Amino acid sequence: MKALILGFAVILAAVLTILPAGLGWSDDVLAFLRGSLPILAGLIGLILVFAGISDIKDRIDEKKHSKEN
DSSP states (O other): OHHHHHHHHHHHHHHHHHSTTTTOOHHHHHHHHHHHHHHHHHHHHHHHHHHHHHHHHHHHHHHHHHHHO
16 A cells, blocks of 8 residues: 555656646656657567567467477
């Protein structure tokens, strides 16, 4: 229950920092997002490539095991 309440409090604080009436950090947040999104997209792409390679290896192993039986 504490984690749920704390989670909502943190979300509320994050929203208040972005709003112009709050701390007015909206320009800074947008600059951060513009800078971090390409890096985040690259990392997600890299993870997906590794997941695809792992899936291909698993399928090959499955075919080998089905031929043995």
